[in-house]
Amino acid sequence: MSRSVVWLALAVLGSAMTPVTAMGQSPVPLWIEGASKAPILTTDRTLLASLNRIAARSALWRHAVEAVGRRGRRALVLTPEEVAVSDTPHGAPIDSFDPTVLAEVAPVPHADSQVSVVLVVVNLPLIEAAHRRNRSLPGEFEADLDRIMVHEVFGHALPYLLVGDLSGRCADPLPGQRPTDACSIRRENAVRAELRLGRRTGYGLQGLALLRSRWP
Ligand SMILES: [Zn+2]
Numbered sequence: 001m002s003r004s005v006v007w008l009a010l011a012v013l014g015s016a017m018t019p020v021t022a023m024g025q026s027p028v029p030l031w032i033e034g035a036s037k038a039p040i041l042t043t044d045r046t047l048l049a050s051l052n053r054i055a056a057r058s059a060l061w062r063h064a065v066e067a068v069g070r071r072g073r074r075a076l077v078l079t080p081e082e083v084a085v086s087d088t089p090h091g092a093p094i095d096s097f098d099p100t101v102l103a104e105v106a107p108v109p110h111a112d113s114q115v116s117v118v119l120v121v122v123n124l125p126l127i128e129a130a131h132r133r134n135r136s137l138p139g140e141f142e143a144d145l146d147r148i149m150v151h152e153v154f155g156h157a158l159p160y161l162l163v164g165d166l167s168g169r170c171a172d173p174l175p176g177q178r179p180t181d182a183c184s185i186r187r188e189n190a191v192r193a194e195l196r197l198g199r200r201t202g203y204g205l206q207g208l209a210l211l212r213s214r215w216p
Contacts, residue, residue, distance in 0.1 A: 155184035
């Protein structure tokens with residue numbers, strides 16, 4: 001039985017969520033009227049800043065987000081405390097988000113397998129703690145966060161939302177497959193090239209600054 005991330009706070013959609021502008025302008029204020037229409041929503045300012053950094057510099061990202069917006073679908077980018085885990089997509093919460101997991105993408109399918117909402121959970125506390133341990137520079141933290149967001153949002157979430165059903169799944173490398181041939185890594189690397197965030201060649205976390213110790 002697979003465990004699914006479920007969103008606990010449905011009521012906040014449209015009030016507390018912050019729309020991320022497709023064109024990468026400055027973040028719009030929290031609590032904005034009509035926020036529920038935006039294709040990517042988040043309540044977290046650090047995640048919002050990352051989404052806007054990426055949108056400002058990636059045409060691929062902007063085009064995909066605009067296309068999702070035209071279809072009336074959306075991604076919700078959440079922190080672990082905003083979600084709970086259940087056994088089924090709409091089941092009762094049985095656990096909190098695993099604190100050791102870096103990020104997770106969960107499409108929310110209707111009974112007919114159509115998908116109009118995808119949840120993206122980014123374990124910001126885990127990423128921040130790793131960078132604190134490494135005494136990273138702020139730019140190193142931001143670059144890692146942007147890499148993770150590009151992989152999860154552009155690599156996994158937007159493909160579901162562009163297609164509008166579960167067939168939009170963009171997979172991580174299969175056993176024996178070259179990582180750079182996997183759907184999610186190919187998409188990630190296309191946007192990384194625009195952002196000059198390096199090219200990902202493996203499926204592990206080697207490409208992230210958070211695993212490099214500043215004081216060996
Ligand atoms: Zn992945």
